[in-house]
Amino acid sequence: MSVEVQNPDQTAEPPLDKLPLDAWHRSKGGRMVPFAGYDMPVQCEGIIAEHNWTRENAGLFDVSHMGQLLVHGRDVDTALEKLLPGDLQSAADMKPKYSLLLDDSGGIVDDLMATRRGDDFYVVVNGATKHGDIEYMRRLLPATVVVDYMKEQALLALQGPRAAEVLETIVSGVTQLGFMQGAPFSWQGHNLWISRSGYTGEDGFEISVPGSAAAELADAIVAHGAAKPIGLGARDSLRLEAGLPLYGHDIDRETTPVMAGLNFAINKRRRAEGGFAGAMRILAELENGPPQVRVGFEVEGRQPVREGALVLDGEGNEVGRVTSGGFSPSLSRPIAMGYVATSLAGAGTALKVEQRGKLFEARVAAMPFVPHRYHRKGAA
Amino acid sequence: MPLYFTKEHEWIRVEGDTATVGISDHAQEALGDIVFAEVPESGRHVSKGQEAAVVESVKAASDVYAPVSGEVIESNSTIADDPAVINRDPEGDGWFFKIRLNDAGELDGLMEEVAYREWVKTL
Numbered sequence: 001m002s003v004e005v006q007n008p009d010q011t012a013e014p015p016l017d018k019l020p021l022d023a024w025h026r027s028k029g030g031r032m033v034p035f036a037g038y039d040m041p042v043q044c045e046g047i048i049a050e051h052n053w054t055r056e057n058a059g060l061f062d063v064s065h066m067g068q069l070l071v072h073g074r075d076v077d078t079a080l081e082k083l084l085p086g087d088l089q090s091a092a093d094m095k096p097k098y099s100l101l102l103d104d105s106g107g108i109v110d111d112l113m114a115t116r117r118g119d120d121f122y123v124v125v126n127g128a129t130k131h132g133d134i135e136y137m138r139r140l141l142p143a144t145v146v147v148d149y150m151k152e153q154a155l156l157a158l159q160g161p162r163a164a165e166v167l168e169t170i171v172s173g174v175t176q177l178g179f180m181q182g183a184p185f186s187w188q189g190h191n192l193w194i195s196r197s198g199y200t201g202e203d204g205f206e207i208s209v210p211g212s213a214a215a216e217l218a219d220a221i222v223a224h225g226a227a228k229p230i231g232l233g234a235r236d237s238l239r240l241e242a243g244l245p246l247y248g249h250d251i252d253r254e255t256t257p258v259m260a261g262l263n264f265a266i267n268k269r270r271r272a273e274g275g276f277a278g279a280m281r282i283l284a285e286l287e288n289g290p291p292q293v294r295v296g297f298e299v300e301g302r303q304p305v306r307e308g309a310l311v312l313d314g315e316g317n318e319v320g321r322v323t324s325g326g327f328s329p330s331l332s333r334p335i336a337m338g339y340v341a342t343s344l345a346g347a348g349t350a351l352k353v354e355q356r357g358k359l360f361e362a363r364v365a366a367m368p369f370v371p372h373r374y375h376r377k378g379a380a
Numbered sequence: 381m382p383l384y385f386t387k388e389h390e391w392i393r394v395e396g397d398t399a400t401v402g403i404s405d406h407a408q409e410a411l412g413d414i415v416f417a418e419v420p421e422s423g424r425h426v427s428k429g430q431e432a433a434v435v436e437s438v439k440a441a442s443d444v445y446a447p448v449s450g451e452v453i454e455s456n457s458t459i460a461d462d463p464a465v466i467n468r469d470p471e472g473d474g475w476f477f478k479i480r481l482n483d484a485g486e487l488d489g490l491m492e493e494v495a496y497r498e499w500v501k502t503l
Contacts, residue, residue, distance in 0.1 A: 001388045001389045001390055001403050001407050001435070001442050001443065001444050001445065002388060002442055002443055002445070042439070043412060046412060046413050047412055047413050047438040047439065048413040048438065049413075233412070233438060233439055237438060302415065302416050302460075302463075303416045303418070303434075303436060304415065304416065304436055304441075306441070326438060326439075327415040327416070327436075327438055329438075356441075
């Protein structure tokens with residue numbers, strides 16, 4: 001037996017550094033793999049069990065590999081708007097916004113969450129790209145704007161329908177937050193920054209905690225019977241079911257926000273005014289439609305199709321590619337995400353996928369594959 | 381019944397001139413949750429060291445190699461319908477296929493059970 005397709009995020013490079021919860025994961029039986037320059041747990045109990053646990057209870061994810069940045073200085077919002085297509089000038093205090101770091105041709109350098117916190121912006125970027133992002137932002141932002149890397153902070157995510165119930169027992173008041181709202185909290189003398197957000201499609205929280213207190217907080221969370229540690233494997237299957245793109249796979253410098261279907265991240269004012277990296281191409285794509293667009297696929301049969309598989313039309317012409325794919329534990333079937341020519345992107349369009357010389361029947365599917373269950377204030 | 385293993389983590393249980401093939405407990409553990417298995421059809425000839433079946437977990441796709449050459453005489457439809465059987469009972473109900481051996485001499489290069497179990501501990 002030979003393993004042909006490894007997780008493409010796994011690299012042979014030795015880990016650069018240890019994350020604050022390294023020993024904690026090992027003590028919990030986490031199977032560690034190299035990821036984004038660190039050793040991280042790919043699974044603890046088993047990917048499907050962890051996936052289902054998160055959909056039904058609360059899953060604790062260590063996402064400390066991600067880069068937490070504090071961007072500050074004079075007119076930081078207008079300065080960031082040169083690189084991000086988000087409306088940061090009107091960003092309300094403590095409300096995280098999903099946005100994209102763009103290059104001059106409109107390609108996506110990274111996707112991120114940016115939150116105005118008083119005079120500063122707290123920005124969370126991907127782990128594998130954080131050093132490049134920092135370098136890119138420092139190079140292109142005016143000298144009056146400073147990018148601080150909050151290296152000492154760990155980041156935990158608690159996700160699932162019981163996340164609020166669990167976290168409220170530890171940090172009183174978190175249930176008052178609505179989806180995409182954050183606030184500072186204090187726990188055992190440690191400052192926490194908590195936002196009601198995440199990347200699984202479930203209700204949940206992301207918790208920025210000093211690295212020195214991370215293990216203590218993780219212990220307190222999993223002491224609640226409804227919470228368990230969850231590895232990277234389930235994190236990937238959960239976000240795929242939620243239809244959320246993963247940087248380096250579903251989005252990268254070859255794709256634009258419009259191709260990726262992330263138009264919601266560019267509001268009316270920014271569309272009217274432009275003035276962000278790659279605006280010429282992106283505004284043209286908004287006007288005329290992109291050549292290819294990100295879609296979901298439902299694949300016939302049981303065999304997963306994975307990143308790199310080709311998408312073909314009825315005549316066998318290559319019309320796209322799969323950028324993420326796998327087995328959906330919640331739906332018990334293979335699902336995938338990728339790009340197709342815009343004319344073939346309508347839900348229900350019948351296509352074929354070719355992988356290792358084998359053809360699969362597939363249909364374009366609406367995303368998310370599994371409905372989001374965010375806690376929107378005012379909603380039931 | 382003699383049980384042998386390959387360095388690629390297939391097992392083969394020999395009974396006269398026929399044998400049953402599967403993947404080892406170590407292999408299923410390394411793969412994690414198995415979600416798909418494809419087994420060869422009866423009548424197909426497989427050659428030692430060649431791909432004979434496919435197994436996929438949530439994270440990875442793998443080929444299963446024929447430990448010896450021969451004709452497939454039966455394949456396990458249970459694992460195609462419920463691939464998790466391979467995780468639950470890899471060296472029992474999770475077998476992949478049965479073959480009629482071409483050349484029992486091909487068994488000579490395989491690892492015996494005790495040697496295999498000791499070897500995987502070092503991996």
